[in-house]
Amino acid sequence: MKLVRLFAACFAAAVLPAAMAQTWEFGVGAGAGFYPPQQISLGSTSVDAKLKTNVAVSTWVGQNMGNRWGGELRYSYQLGDAQLKQNSTEAVFGAETHTIDYSFLMYAKPSESTVRPFVSAGAGIKFYRGTGTETVVQPLSQYALLTQASDLTGVFSVGGGVKMKLGSHAWLRLDVHDYMSPFPKQLITPNAGANVEGWLHDIVPMVAISFGN
């Protein structure tokens, strides 16, 4: 409960300057998050660890800065069970993520264009939270332990997409983001002797609609 309030406060703070600038954009979107698995190794064997593909929703406020540049503050929520998998053996534990990031957008066409391709890059924070039911035994626990715990990590975001004008104040957006974060070791804890290296990618294609002046 405390966590939700914190996000609400952040969101309100971010919206306020954009609205005051009178060159704002507000949007909502939905899509899915895909996590390429990371390997958790134990000796010569390993297990695939990731969050399972599931629905992702997002909302943002954007700020237009001239004809070609923009910025947006985005909040994303994703469902996605934590998963360990080795051949046909699988361990799954309920989980969710919350992400807040700020990205700069560079448009390929000016603001008057009907269709505006763009690329984006930014950074923020990502909150992983285990929501499953802990059990006494769990498959593949020699590699990693799925726990009702949480991780707060930094996140880098890169992506791109296209905005298509639907009317004088409405846009349809198709975009994709890759959120890169350190591996959430509280949620998916490598067991003694096991190791996991690298970053966890979260690739989120999304369809969105935005409104602005």
Place this chain on the structure above:
Amino acid sequence: MLRKLCLPAILSAFLLGHSALAGTFGSVVSIGGHAADVALDEARGVLYVANFTANRIEVMSLATNTIQTSINVLPQPYSISISPDGHWLLVAHYGNLAQPDAPANALTLIDLRNNFAKQTLALTDPPLGLAFGLDNLALVVTTANFLIFDPGSVTTQLLISIPDQAAKSIPQAPQSFPPNIVAASVGASRDGSWIYGFGDTLEFRYDVRNHLLFSGSYSASPALGPRAISVSDDGVYAATGWSMTDLRGVDFAEFPSPSGSLNVGGHAIDSVNGLIYSEVPAHITDPPVLTIRDTDNLTLRESLQLPEHLAGRGVLSSDRNTVYATSDSGVLILPVGNLNLTPRLKASVEDLLFLGNFCDRALATQTFLLSDPGGANVPFSITSSNPAVTVSPKSGTTPAVITVRVDPNAFAGQKGTTAVQLSFASDVAANLPQNVRVLVNSHEPNQRGSIINVPGKLVDMISHPSKDEFYVLRQDLNQVLVFNGTNNTQTAILRTCTKPMSLAITYDQTKLLVGCDNSQIISVFDLATLQPLAPVVTTGSYVQSLAASSKATLALMRDGGGGSPNIQGLDLNQRTVVDYSRLGVYQNKLPLNTVLAPAPNGSSIMMASSDGSVMLYDAKVDTFTISRKDFTSLGGAYVASSFGKYVIGNKILDSSLVQTSAIQPTTGLSSGFVFVDQSGLFISAPDAASPGVLERVNLLNGTATLPTGVVEAPLLGSTSAAFTRTLLMVPSRSEIVALTTSGITILPPNYDAPVVAPFISRAVSAADLSSPVAPGGLMAVLGTNLSDTNQATGDVPLPTTLNGSCLTVNGTPAHVLLVSPTQVNAELPSAAAGNVTLVMHTAGGVSNPFVLAVASGAPAVFLMTLDGVPNVPAIVRWNNNLVVTATNPVHRGDILTIYLTGLGAVNPPVNDGDAGLVDPLSRTVTDPVVKIGGINADILFSGLVPGMPGAYVINVGVSASTPQGLSVPLTIAQDGFTYSTNVRVVQK
């Protein structure tokens, strides 16, 4: 309390009428004469009583149980009956007057609808009795004729003449009662379809619907008394004196040991409930007692003291609640439908078995409930036949939990089982409660076998020939007890004929036969389904022993006619017996105390008699081929082999029944023998309270080897039953079964295998098998040969012996939870301190003394195996009630429940072997200190687990500042000892 005590007493007094006698059942209505017969007229609410000597028919009100009027009639009204339409009361007058008086035999017809208007009809011959049938005609039996009396025309019609029956003349000597003078009784079924009757030698049944009479003569010894007849509602069976007979005239059950007195006793059948209310005393001097028995085999259900004797016929009210019976004073009213309002005593057990524990000489206790089946508060007192067996309370008021205490020291010198009787008395209870048999077993470690208590009088036992099932004959309840021979559980109870004597299985292995001494039938059961089949009728004979061969199935019979006991064949197709006029070249006359033993392959049947004679039936030639008398007496075991060897007592006989050797050495009296291949097993005992001795016998020379003590004595023969069959081996040869003092005793086939003395190598906490042990905690004693098998118990308090293994701590027996060959789990006595000495006692002997250093506190968390993962500490998260593991880690802020042992003294304390208290909880005297990752956890509770002996629990709150990690140390410290394990801790 006072009201509960008084209310049933008041109700009982009300229902018992004006009975002034405490502790008796029923109320007496005196008529000032001798009652000869009763007839119940429920429509008018009266009972008619034939007052034989006062020449009256007394009319008793059923509402007030008082004589409201009398009808003067001709002299000696003996037999009365009411017509089914309720119009007529017919009276037979026994006027067989001796010279110079003229005979005055007559009938009086009383019109019940017309102010008792009377008509009389003279009879030529003395009437023996009468009864109306459903056709409103009465059957009148005289000494010469069966007559049909029509009340409409007041005439009789001859049905059939019979040879003159002896009739006593009047006057008779003083103290002669109506049944002694007339000596006959006639009665009809409730539906009027059948009329039964009998006299001194005449017996008959009359089919009213078809006007068919079946009559014949009989002889009985003793006389067939009481001279009363009771008929079932549909006339399918009747009680005639001490015999139960059916429509075929088969004597299917007899009352035990009847005195034969004609005027003492009586009965009434409740065929709806299958009961007969009866008094058939064994001696005329016996106090008056009503027995309630099953009608099919007269199994005794209850005995109730009566205020006076019954004296002939009893009639049951249509609601089956009240029996009105002729009695010494006139009429006895028995409220049988309200037995629960009669104060009675009943114990919840038949037997209490105190199994010997050779290292525990402390008082042993067991409890049972003594209650009134009706729930009333009945005063009682208890007497023990042995001062070493005491009860508490000795007297009181029901319901009461009776604690029976046995002082083992009093039985310390005994190496077997002593039976002690607890008897009950009450000034108020009307019943004669069955004693409780207390069986006190005490045996040495080297005595073998496990006792299974089977109450009752067990008289025979046989095994199924091809499957592990065996049958035990319980004589007192007329039952075959069926046991599964793989786990020795009782799987079925078969109801048998009355006083079963002997078991046999037919050669084709399809039927189980049960012969009885108080029935003229042999019970037959389907061995596959254990369902009863049509019995074999043994007219006039009573089976003493049965055996089946491949040719004939033989029965040794007691002759009901007084002749010599003899052998008869069984025709299992016709369900009859075949009389053998001779046994081959020999007379068919045998001593009563004779038994038959079949060869397992059906080739022969050996017969052995207590007078020392033997015979052999050869199935190949279907006759008796051998008869000898080489001994002055025989008794004990009797068994035939399939290879021409026979054993009687301790004698081994060859195929000609010539003794070839004697089993020796032997101890005491022969009891049982079983052939095993070409050798045998022999069980004997000096007396019933001594240990049994089981030994292997070489049949060639009789040498008995490896004599091994058995935990108690096998059943031994007596003067009246010299032979015993008490030993069997189940077909799979997985166990040996012996009939013994307390029931049955099970022994493994290698019962005499040499065993090694136990050895203790280590004693550690039972929780983790490594920590030290504290007083009151559970310890594991590790070593070798600590027990021959694994056995655990859930009993609380914990026993001090399991499977014959026990452990002493400084000489005091410890309470044990589990025994196995390499580990014994036990509770260290709470008084243990410093260095203590452990000694293990088993059937193999006594262990080395092992010195154990006892810590005052030695906490150790129980370890368990979860899904194949061993050594998981028994720490449970309060949140989800699951054991803490890496995947169910401790969260900061959690409450944990830690199950452990070794926390030492508690307050309030509990007795050794007892479980932790529920209210109040027993808390540790010294609380432990629990740390996780070095951070103190709050102790919320520390004490015994309620309901579990020796187990402790600590409830702790996990600090929010507890360090996280995959493996965080959790320590429990108490009195200088610190236990440590690791847990995973994660964020809140």
